[in-house]
Amino acid sequence: DIQLTQSPSTLPASLGERVTISCRASQSISNSLNWYQQKPDGTVKRLIYSTSTLESGVPSRFSGSGSGTDYSLSISSLESEDFAMYYCLQYATYPLTFGSGTKLEIK
């Protein structure tokens, strides 16, 4: 199974700050990676698919990049609604696997 190592597990940040979350795969996943946001009520929303394609309706302050085994999600200028959990998901190979999550919290 492909393991995804997501870091950091917790990310304290301030409004307006730029942040980056990393997701490293145990083998190449050929850009088959999505990013999800989960709010405290459990609602899950896809932000980015295929490494860097922004989901319709998602603010442009979100961006994704990477290749091979290393991927990242960046938020250019944090707004209050961005404080949530974030997960990466690889779909290159079954079984699908999620990263362990990053809690983006207010500093």
Next chain:
Amino acid sequence: QVQMKETGPGLVQTTQTLSVTCTVSGFSLTSYGVHWVRQAPGKGLEWMGIIWGDGSTNYNSALKSRLSISRDTSKSQVFLTMNSLQTDDTAVYYCAEQYFDFWGPGTMVTVSS
């Protein structure tokens, strides 16, 4: 407009079998697959399995021996069945459309002795 909703028993006894239903609207189960994902309290997301549009399935290897996913296309419903439950199967169970564009709100299942 795609909608998905999970319905579960709420509370299940250990060693018993869990049955959760995902009812979908806005797309055909013969055209798109449906995933099951779960999240234990305070933990991350765990992919459980998928039933594809052609009815075939893929499962998480760690759960494969206990897990079955089936469907009733006439009712637009997908079923998760998992046996030999233990307390660490306590989780919110989600269904999601094949491309993870759409998720249900999840249903909490508590496994208790």
